[in-house]
Amino acid sequence: MNGEFQIDQKQLPPGTRLIDVLREQVGITGTKEGCGRGECGACTVLVDGRPVLSCIVLAARVSGAVETVEGLAEESTALRAAFARRAAFQCGFCTPGQIVRGTALLRRGLPESEAELRTAMSGNICRCTGYEGIVDALRDAEADDGAAPDVPFADQTWSRTS
Missing domain, CATH: 1.10.150.120 ([2Fe-2S]-binding domain)
Known part of the structure; x- marks a missing residue:
């Protein structure tokens, strides 16, 4: 991966965190940022079914399906x-x-x-x-x-x- 990430055909800066993409670019705000250091778990999302802390994951490094609390509404x-x-x-x-x-x-x-x-x-x-x-x-x-x-x-x- 070359560090480039696009969403809606707009390139995002290489250091963009997954939580920032979800909240600011996509408009999904159920995922919360508490500590910003991966210590509190408020930002937990699932990537291919596994919990990850979206405040410490770079969006460009994500490969797989991302599920947020909104996407789990029916199941949960x-x-x-x-x-x-x-x-x-x-x-x-x-x-x-x-x-x-x-x-x-x-x-x-x-x-x-x-x-x-x-x-x-x-x-x-x-x-x-x-x-x-x-x-x-x-x-x-x-x-x-x-x-x-x-x-x-x-x-x-x-x-x-x-």
Whole structure:
């Protein structure tokens, strides 16, 4: 590879990071930049099904299919519902990265032990909740029978009656 990268027939500078292409060039903003150093996991996306930290990956080095939290919306319905039921988020900043990494783990099967599951998710930091709700949500999603979620999402109509 010669370091050149094009998107929509526009050449990007050689040092352009994958997260910058996703957010600024493509307009996909679900992927968040937290630390910018590959330490927090907020920027996690999948490249050919494997979690990568898009804030430290040069776009020109990416070869394969890139999946973001937006692209996983349908597949991650059970996991998102479980996150809501288990109160696995508060501020929500880390949630897209957690959902992406969690989806990758669910695809191949969660580790059996809680310690192994926590290790598998350790690349994604949550400053608000701790990890019990996240681990519980992953287990719930794994056991989900495909039933419709019992919590509303932004793309669903919801109203409260007094």
